[in-house]
Amino acid sequence: MTWKQVFTSSIGKKLVMGLTGLFLISFLIVHVGLNACIWVPDHGETFNKGANFMGTMILVRIIEVGLFLGILLHVYQGYLLTAQNNSRRSQNYTAGYGNKGSSWYSRSMGLLGTLILLFLIMHIYHFWTPSRLGGMWGIHELGEADYNNGAVHIHNLYGEMIQVFQNPVVVILYVLGCLSLAYHLAHGFHSAFRTMGLHNRRYAKMIRNFGYGFSIVVCLAFAMMPVSIYFGWVK
Amino acid sequence: MEHYNMNLTLKVWRQKNEKEKGHFETYSVPGISSEMSFLEMFDVLNERLINEGKEPIAFDHDCREGICGACSMHINGKAHGPWAGTTTCQLHMRAFKDGDTIVVEPWRANAFPVIKDLVTDRSALDRIIAAGGYISVNTGNAVDGNSLPVEKDKADTAFAAAACIGCGACVAACKNSSAMLFTGAKVSHLALLPQGNPERKTRVVNMIAQMDKEGFGSCTFTMECEAACPKEISVNNIARLNAEYMRAAFTAEETMG
Known part of the structure; x- marks a missing residue:
């Protein structure tokens, strides 16, 4: 059996989805942790320093390339699998599926993933592009902030957040993006472990409950960021 | 459970063979006993169709006691009908009420092409x-019990x-x-x-x-x-x-x- 056979089999394809999904989840933990620094009441100093560290540290930048590759692979494989799976039933049922056994979000991973992708494009445009490519090709540049009595001179990403989240439409779109992510993770988290072969019932139950908790806590924290900026809870 | 009779409307998928396009046919089925199994209800309908000189509805069935896996109907949007842990042959008409309309389709999957009506190639x-x-x-003597x-x-x-x-x-x-x-x-x-x-x-x-x-x-x-x-x-x-x-x-x- 060759590696190609392994990763092009139906289980192998799902394994790619599960592994890239869990890798992207590990990124979310770092992202939510760092972003939570906006709630430190120091006018964004902790957050800006943290963001600057992530933006300038070479190892993080290398992992960032892996992150983009992970996203691309997850999206590409996801659409491929969704299209393949949808093509397995040319003639659909007239009386719709019963849903006594499945949740709507577990059946809508492709749709939720698409919403997250759309959100991601907007999100990258809002923050990643100006902070990484600002000044090039006429892309709007981030402001600067001085800390440690002028010794530290770094990007003011915090100021950019405050500015972006003054627009109520953007805030609503971000909250909807987080909601899509929450439902995507509520299924994706435990499903990834099942795909990797977790069949001990005790652990499967534990992972499922942890997955629900994880998706609620992380996505709620993310959603509260634009909300608390819009309502002026952080300044 | 109390016995009752019911009049039903059935919408059944009819398809001549694998090649031809199928369609739904509507049948009114009166006087069905709540004690009947779902397949017995089809037997009653088929007997009537045969008497009328029409083609009976083809469906898979064998043991009719829920152990062979032959029966395969998608009933009102659910495989094997509304009861949990039940095959179509073990589904009884007491699952339905007088006046119900029941939609019956074959298993739908490209890997299971329809042979005729409700019969699919599995x-x-x-x-x-x-x-x-x-x-x-290897053939030969049976191994001692409990040796494994x-x-x-x-x-x-x-x-x-x-x-x-x-x-x-x-x-x-x-x-x-x-x-x-x-x-x-x-x-x-x-x-x-x-x-x-x-x-x-x-x-x-x-x-x-x-x-x-x-x-x-x-x-x-x-x-x-x-x-x-x-x-x-x-x-x-x-x-x-x-x-x-x-x-x-x-x-x-x-x-x-």
Whole structure:
């Protein structure tokens, strides 16, 4: 059996989805942790320093390339699998599926993933592009902030957040993006472990409950960021 | 439960053969007893159709006691109808009320082409079994009883998986038309027992290869299959199948499979 056979089999394809999904989840933990620094009441100093560290540290930048590759692979494989799976039933049922056994979000991973992708494009445009490519090709540049009595001179990403989240439409779109992510993770988290072969019932139950908790806590924290900026809870 | 009679409207999928396009035909079926099974209701209707000189509705059935896996009707949007853990033949008319309209369709999956009316070709499942869902044993004297110790827990889990009757309801209910619950049950019941051990790796690799070749979808763990399964096979068997597949795929030599 060759590696190609392994990763092009139906289980192998799902394994790619599960592994890239869990890798992207590990990124979310770092992202939510760092972003939570906006709630430190120091006018964004902790957050800006943290963001600057992530933006300038070479190892993080290398992992960032892996992150983009992970996203691309997850999206590409996801659409491929969704299209393949949808093509397995040319003639659909007239009386719709019963849903006594499945949740709507577990059946809508492709749709939720698409919403997250759309959100991601907007999100990258809002923050990643100006902070990484600002000044090039006429892309709007981030402001600067001085800390440690002028010794530290770094990007003011915090100021950019405050500015972006003054627009109520953007805030609503971000909250909807987080909601899509929450439902995507509520299924994706435990499903990834099942795909990797977790069949001990005790652990499967534990992972499922942890997955629900994880998706609620992380996505709620993310959603509260634009909300608390819009309502002026952080300044 | 009290006995009652009911008048029903049936919308049944009629299709001459694999090539021709099918359509729904509506039948009014009066005087059906709540004691009848769903298939007996079809017998009554078919007798009437034969008397009227019309073509009776073709449907699969054999044992009519819920153990053969032949009956296969998608009733009101549910594989094997509204009752949990029940085959179509064991579904009784007391599940319905007087005046109900019941929509009956064949299993829908490209891997299960319609042969006629409600009868589908499910030999794809047989070919998955033929690819490895068995153990090779030498003929000769039977081995002594209890010479192969099996843990009670594993024996029970293997038995629960072996309860699969191969009806294909899992495929019919899955939004991806995936046969992973079927294959998972077949792989699990042998992987859990010592007799299944010698061919453990080749079995799972070959069965998955055949499953993919037959055009079934992949599993996204919506768990609709478990809810539809008349034998209530657990999706845990799919997770075990994944583990078995990885165990084989990541340790196998290139020549295997």
